[in-house]
Amino acid sequence: MTMKTRFLFRGAFAAAFVLGLSELATAQGQTNPPITIPVEGPSGMDVLRYGASTFDRTIAGSRAKSMGGASLAMDADVNVATVNPAGFSRLTGPTLSADTRWLSGGVTATDAPSGFPSPLGTEFPIENYAPTLTSNYAYNDIAFGLPIIFLGRRAGLGVAYRRLIDFRSGTEERFLVMSPFGDADFGSGEQFSGSVDALSPSLSMAISSRLSLGATINFMTGSVASKGDQGVTTFGQVVTEGFVTLDQEVNGTSVDLGARLELIPNFTVAGVLQAGHDLKFTSGKDQFRGLTDPTEMDPTPIIFNRTLLDHSLSVPTMFGLGLAWKTMSDRVIVAGDYWNRAWGNATFSRESFATFTIFPDTLNLAQTFSTVIPTGGSVTKGAGLKDTHHIRIGAEWLVKGDGVEGITIPVRAGFRNEPRTFPNVRTDRMLEINRQIGVIAAEGSRPVADRQADIRGLMDEVFQDGSLLLAGDEIPTTTISIGTGIHVDSFSFDVGIARTQYEYTHLFLGSFNEFTLSTYVQSVTEDRSLTEMSFTATLRF
Amino acid sequence: MRMRYGLLGLALCGLVSGCSQLSPATLQDLGSADKVVLITFRDGETLKGRIIQEQTVTFQTFGKIYQGEVERVNDKEIILKNAYISTEYDRYRVQRERMESGTLRITDAQSERIILPTYRIARVERVSVDKAKTARHGIFWAFTGSVLAAILSARL
Numbered sequence: 022m023t024m025k026t027r028f029l030f031r032g033a034f035a036a037a038f039v040l041g042l043s044e045l046a047t048a049q050g051q052t053n054p055p056i057t058i059p060v061e062g063p064s065g066m067d068v069l070r071y072g073a074s075t076f077d078r079t080i081a082g083s084r085a086k087s088m089g090g091a092s093l094a095m096d097a098d099v100n101v102a103t104v105n106p107a108g109f110s111r112l113t114g115p116t117l118s119a120d121t122r123w124l125s126g127g128v129t130a131t132d133a134p135s136g137f138p139s140p141l142g143t144e145f146p147i148e149n150y151a152p153t154l155t156s157n158y159a160y161n162d163i164a165f166g167l168p169i170i171f172l173g174r175r176a177g178l179g180v181a182y183r184r185l186i187d188f189r190s191g192t193e194e195r196f197l198v199m200s201p202f203g204d205a206d207f208g209s210g211e212q213f214s215g216s217v218d219a220l221s222p223s224l225s226m227a228i229s230s231r232l233s234l235g236a237t238i239n240f241m242t243g244s245v246a247s248k249g250d251q252g253v254t255t256f257g258q259v260v261t262e263g264f265v266t267l268d269q270e271v272n273g274t275s276v277d278l279g280a281r282l283e284l285i286p287n288f289t290v291a292g293v294l295q296a297g298h299d300l301k302f303t304s305g306k307d308q309f310r311g312l313t314d315p316t317e318m319d320p321t322p323i324i325f326n327r328t329l330l331d332h333s334l335s336v337p338t339m340f341g342l343g344l345a346w347k348t349m350s351d352r353v354i355v356a357g358d359y360w361n362r363a364w365g366n367a368t369f370s371r372e373s374f375a376t377f378t379i380f381p382d383t384l385n386l387a388q389t390f391s392t393v394i395p396t397g398g399s400v401t402k403g404a405g406l407k408d409t410h411h412i413r414i415g416a417e418w419l420v421k422g423d424g425v426e427g428i429t430i431p432v433r434a435g436f437r438n439e440p441r442t443f444p445n446v447r448t449d450r451m452l453e454i455n456r457q458i459g460v461i462a463a464e465g466s467r468p469v470a471d472r473q474a475d476i477r478g479l480m481d482e483v484f485q486d487g488s489l490l491l492a493g494d495e496i497p498t499t500t501i502s503i504g505t506g507i508h509v510d511s512f513s514f515d516v517g518i519a520r521t522q523y524e525y526t527h528l529f530l531g532s533f534n535e536f537t538l539s540t541y542v543q544s545v546t547e548d549r550s551l552t553e554m555s556f557t558a559t560l561r562f
Numbered sequence: 563m564r565m566r567y568g569l570l571g572l573a574l575c576g577l578v579s580g581c582s583q584l585s586p587a588t589l590q591d592l593g594s595a596d597k598v599v600l601i602t603f604r605d606g607e608t609l610k611g612r613i614i615q616e617q618t619v620t621f622q623t624f625g626k627i628y629q630g631e632v633e634r635v636n637d638k639e640i641i642l643k644n645a646y647i648s649t650e651y652d653r654y655r656v657q658r659e660r661m662e663s664g665t666l667r668i669t670d671a672q673s674e675r676i677i678l679p680t681y682r683i684a685r686v687e688r689v690s691v692d693k694a695k696t697a698r699h700g701i702f703w704a705f706t707g708s709v710l711a712a713i714l715s716a717r718l
Contacts, residue, residue, distance in 0.1 A: 119706040120709070159712070163710060163713065218713075509694075510698075512699070514702075
């Protein structure tokens, strides 16, 4: 499938420009119903179907987000307690908190493809490549904590419904394809949605006046979905268009353990262990409709309905260490966290499969049609993810008005260094495979069967190790954050703004390219900056 | 639609719960149609409402909450008529049974009147809406309700 769609895709462009764009405008009004072809596919991890998402857990609460994410050793905050369950025993009263976030961003391409290669040997220049990031608003969590006496000791209960892994993101790109016959506007975009949410009951107990321990169970459910469109317009009319979608469910269960120790008055250390667990990605389906040939008067769209293999992602055991120091009559808190998240050890397991490749044209062995055939049994592979060890530093200054009793204005700032779980894309091995296929296809002196066997071997490598073939180096990110709020009596409302910057190299045209595993694989390098505004309301009863 | 009503109800409960405040008042505030007062008697009983004729008030004594109408107010006593028990609870069962068997009776079996001597008044406070607190609670519950609605719409 993949190689054939690849050539449909590129062939359409080449033919369109050669024949002249004026003919494109006449190729409108599709009436033929689409042909849907169901096929088996590899797992979502094999084909990088999760975009630029990160598997790391989100930071809970505007207070922590404003302080660079440093929060493990801080107290009296129900959001903090959802991350370090030992904090629930430090609550001073029943507390309910709700947390949301709004995400937007800007992007500048620093290295974009210069043109569309054509099977006819020509390459049409690309100009005005303009990527954008779309904004979105989503809930983060609702958390409730309750101090209790348990076995004669100070303790706390908590329950939170929280967004642990956030898939919501979106990109769009537009550019001009220049040809001797005129310009064509190409546009594509893909919006990811969904999340892995957890219902997390917690129990915490103060072992002594200084030491608290806590535990949380995370019952995780969720989904990841995407909807993408691509299209070409010329003279203001759409001449061809396509789409790509993804739907998949995710679930799992995990345990978090937390400890908090006041070493000396006003100086606290804390530790959290997030036990390793599996995230099960099930019921995955994606759908792809490539660009139809715009030179055909009434082309028949072909839609590939692909059933993805279930896979299980092993999430390594992770731990965090934090400290917090209060000074100036508790008006200033300085906090720092370190998180060790060894995503590099992550593996994924799925049913093993064989790659089935056919050659529609024995005179051109570079044209192939490949799909997968599950063979039973299980296979485990490296997930191609990167360690995301974090350093988070933040400070909070509580401004208490002299004349207004009961009102406190916090001023916060922070910094964090936080790589992303998914790496940059590297294209060298994929390009080398494609080059080898081209060379083998041209070896006219060798028997066809031998050459087909060699190409099948290369295609099997593409399908079996797709994610690893494209896995490049890590994506370091830096985040600067500030925040404030208002605390009056038992009510507080906090706002945080965090700006994250990173350089990211991904496949040109995103999932449209990922889906087809195109031989013309190209990459784009972008400078991205994400702005996240977070809002948290808290009420102590 | 049912979910929306539930959220609205939740928000309203939040708005009205705990958003009243008590401020000092005097006996002169009794008899005002504009002022809701809370009268606390020496033994802990309370009378709440607008203390003018024909207004419905709430009288809480040990284990019982009466609803009644103000029949008459003067310097010596506050008299309620048409009093009936709206709620009965057993936290003060022992005290209530002792009082009911004693000479001091709030009402007799036949009477629907309650006579409250003013010399027993320990404290008079005005009940008013704490606007700032109501606003804060309103913000909180509206925000929390929107987050809850977002979660439910995403997951149901």
